[in-house]
Amino acid sequence: MFPGDALDDYFALLRFPTVGTDPRRLRDCVECAMWIKQWLVPHGFSCELMQAPGMLGTPPIVCAERKGGEHSPTVLFYGHYDVQPADPLEAWETQPFEPTLKDDGRVYARGAQDDKGQWFSFLCGMKKLIDAGRPMPTVKIVLEGQEESGSPALTALAPTIKDRLRADVLLVCDTSAADDLRPAIIAGLRGVSHFTVRLEAARHDLHSGEYGGIAPNPAQGIAELLASLHAADGAIAVRGFCDTVEAPTCEERAAAESAAMSDERYEAVMGCPPVGGEKGLTPTERNSFRPTIEVNGIHAGYGGPGSKTVIPASALAKLSMRLVPGQRPCDAIACVERHLRRHVPRGMRLFIEDATGDAPGFRLPLASPVFRLATDVLREMDRRGPVYQWDGASIPVISVLRDCSGAAPLLVGWGQPQDRIHSPNESYGADQFRLSMTWAEKILSSLAG
């Protein structure tokens, strides 16, 4: 069961269609940020909606602060209220922006988990602590509206407000628990960059009979270009791309493998065997410690019913890379661009556009005081104790906030594969919501001393 007093607010939050990449949703983002402010202020927070210098017209950043006990440490809590686009709409069983609580005890909506559900449940736990008059550390909150597009505004703003951000611990609730909801502390994240590749040949689509064998075909060309990015064994075939990758320590690798899902469990969750990526490495090694170059979309020519015998004039692909420690994002993009330019099929023109997300990957020291405290708290919550995970996903802004706040990151979240984040029918369960609340109460109490 969801806590009754939180559900109305949770639904109200999910109804804002805050697709941060879509300029038509800017007003919804502003309204959502104002709603959040109105939610925080009654709980003793001073709160301001901020804009990065020179970046008007981007979703505002909610910055809030509540003073705690005099000698308590300062917590910087980070989350994002923007969400991924909802398409393909026809694959949703309920409306993506009309949250629906189903009999399975889960709320279905875009953002139900990522990240509205995760941070809102944490704040609900914090609210319980405040309402009960329990000791609290100083809490600073930053909630932004551009995480899914690489946090450009917060990245620009953070270095200008270092004093406001200064903290001891950077708390983030935007990651997953281990299998069966066993708590997990994220010990590393991959970086991310994305960009668009366009191939052009003829001025317009051509008849595939009249010109087949004569005209270069960008639909075929983009297939060849993208296929060239990987070798037959699934390894990345881009020269120089993996040269500087830092291998994990034995301790890291052992901890990661001990928390790994079985192949059978992956197949049950994904609906296909976990055979993507480089042969000869375990799925955990590939996801935690190796980079990827992933095709997120390809579009060229006809795709409707029946057939249309054309040679398309152009083709488009959306690509993203996940990066690991040792790889500088700018070098990685340069390697891929060089590779693509070297492999442009004959007679075609290549365009690389919208390269964004200049975020490196990172790994955190397992022996730090913050990790030890969190481990104790999570063992109280679940006698199995937490696992340490090196998540294949990215929260690019974490590196920025760490640098600007001086805080030690502590990433604990309650996602599960069945949440289907970034996919149709995203959802978040009552059990997850409650665990997140409990985690907030316990870690904030511990930090308050």
Place this chain on the structure above:
Amino acid sequence: MFPGDALDDYFALLRFPTVGTDPRRLRDCVECAMWIKQWLVPHGFSCELMQAPGMLGTPPIVCAERKGGEHSPTVLFYGHYDVQPADPLEAWETQPFEPTLKDDGRVYARGAQDDKGQWFSFLCGMKKLIDAGRPMPTVKIVLEGQEESGSPALTALAPTIKDRLRADVLLVCDTSAADDLRPAIIAGLRGVSHFTVRLEAARHDLHSGEYGGIAPNPAQGIAELLASLHAADGAIAVRGFCDTVEAPTCEERAAAESAAMSDERYEAVMGCPPVGGEKGLTPTERNSFRPTIEVNGIHAGYGGPGSKTVIPASALAKLSMRLVPGQRPCDAIACVERHLRRHVPRGMRLFIEDATGDAPGFRLPLASPVFRLATDVLREMDRRGPVYQWDGASIPVISVLRDCSGAAPLLVGWGQPQDRIHSPNESYGADQFRLSMTWAEKILSSLAG
């Protein structure tokens, strides 16, 4: 200038959105066929709209006949009133089904050339002959509504109405003239088959961070699968596909090359150099005498603004093959299917769907009486005389009609590259329309004796 009395009827014909592959356009196809019947009857034709046995719900076939001089030969005239889909609509400068005569002396509309403009201008020439009371051969007319999807209904109907079809010459006006509108007789056509390839992996789209390096990616998989169809030199890499290809004779090859466009002209027309297909062969050889496997479309994952970091659950590709004499369509499809099944990327499921268009390619004997007669008529029209061309396109039903009618095919048409058939902003020029009329008058007069 277009002949004024023909223009209204031409426009009326073009306004029917007769996209034969789209079931929602069936009513428009029926209305178009009825309009054609009403146009033919006043000129002395008996006319019937026919349906293939057991194929109700397909566009009707217009069958008409007009008796000519007692000892004159019988002409079977074939054309099609269906057109390609009009998309992408946003690339049209005028409405595709609202014909527009521009100052350049060209009518812009889907079907303006292919094939409504071509056969309607021919029938306008015939009408002049009839109106003037000049001698006419017996003319049988077959106009169908499914040519762009492989003529399934006419292919089924033709063997059941052999007596109605029996003729001496099979006249078709659905091809192109040579460069600069020099007349061309088509001495061969390629066959065609098309089909859809679908790759599936996960049950739904996955987060490219959480699962990148673990989940197989169908967008990358379809790229690898399609890339495997060709070798690095552009040659088809499907085992067995080209083994039975019959090489042209020296005479055929010489005639084809003498009529070839220059590379510069191709580049001017297409907007890109003519470097598609197999290296080491001329563009004419590749288009006239070699088969192709062409990607008509690829669609997978995200393609909108910004980025969406997903691993798509599935990918789709539309493919077509052009076939030459010596290749049996069923064998060719079997080769490609075998190749695709052998190359399915790990962890993905392959589906091959909607395989249609069981049409072989053919080449006609250059020394036949019909070719000699047509050559003389075309030399009268243009002192340069006709060129012989082996067109890379396909009219699958020609083989069927030749077999069922016993007639010798004679394919003379007036298309030009700038007509942009199958593309946005298709058009047909007044000069082409008039040449087609003149050709009709002269060849029908010659055949009438």
